[in-house]
Amino acid sequence: MSWTDERIDTLRTMWEAGQTASQIAEALGGVSRNAVIGKAHRLGLQARPSPVRANEPAAVETPAPAPVAPAPVVEPEPEPIQPEPVVEAAPEPAAEPAREPQQPVLRSVGPGGFVRQSPGEQQPPPSPAPPRRLVPAKPSAEIAGKTSLLDLNDRICKWPIGHPGEPDFHFCGDKVNPGFPYCVAHCGHAYQAQLPRRDRRPPPPLPFGGPRVR
DNA sequence: CCCTGATTCGC
DNA sequence: GCGAATCAGG
Numbered sequence: 001m002s003w004t005d006e007r008i009d010t011l012r013t014m015w016e017a018g019q020t021a022s023q024i025a026e027a028l029g030g031v032s033r034n035a036v037i038g039k040a041h042r043l044g045l046q047a048r049p050s051p052v053r054a055n056e057p058a059a060v061e062t063p064a065p066a067p068v069a070p071a072p073v074v075e076p077e078p079e080p081i082q083p084e085p086v087v088e089a090a091p092e093p094a095a096e097p098a099r100e101p102q103q104p105v106l107r108s109v110g111p112g113g114f115v116r117q118s119p120g121e122q123q124p125p126p127s128p129a130p131p132r133r134l135v136p137a138k139p140s141a142e143i144a145g146k147t148s149l150l151d152l153n154d155r156i157c158k159w160p161i162g163h164p165g166e167p168d169f170h171f172c173g174d175k176v177n178p179g180f181p182y183c184v185a186h187c188g189h190a191y192q193a194q195l196p197r198r199d200r201r202p203p204p205p206l207p208f209g210g211p212r213v214r
Numbered sequence: 215c216c217c218t219g220a221t222t223c224g225c
Numbered sequence: 226g227c228g229a230a231t232c233a234g235g
């Protein structure tokens with residue numbers, strides 16, 4: 001697989017939408033999450049809460065536009081070297097709590113891997129709604145909320161809920177029954193002992209498609 | 215162990 | 226440029 005414009009576009013969109021590298025890789029297919037991460041970085045996409053690396057030395061803490069509350073803005077003043085005999089080292093225990101994690105505002109991510117907004121965060125377009133250009137809206141990177149195709153992986157129950165094409169089509173999403181493509185419950189549906197023809201139930205909810213061959 | 219993203223480095 | 230291997234935190 002190569003990075004076609006379209007694939008790069010999907011990567012961009014999903015990455016910016018907060019999808020994990022794994023999900024993106026899964027969605028794109030043919031690439032590993034490492035490939036996705038590598039590409040994302042090469043594309044300049046970056047910065048996003050990483051488990052690794054809590055803080056960087058000279059991290060330029062953007063004080064953030066503290067609107068009201070005259071918070072004691074402490075200018076870091078990048079002291080070059082100079083041991084500087086600490087003269088006044090008694091920071092008032094007043095307003096100390098480090099800056100709220102309000103860099104790119106940490107949000108939780110929904111089941112579908114989509115950014116959630118807390119009610120209070122509901123912030124309408126800051127300025128008079130800029131004439132947003134309606135974009136084609138790529139086929140991937142959406143279908144929020146439910147376990148979508150994008151969320152499937154080797155240990156996620158792939159039992160389909162609903163039907164492909166329907167707006168709310170999604171997958172079970174439970175932990176898989178080790179060794180099977182479905183969770184325990186759905187394995188129960190998928191694998192049944194033969195019953196006498198006469199009492200056999202007709203509806204065969206096949207997962208659709210076979211194992212995806214890439 | 216599972217997950218994450220970051221980095222490195224041979225190709 | 227690419228991505229597997231590796232690292233390292235949650």
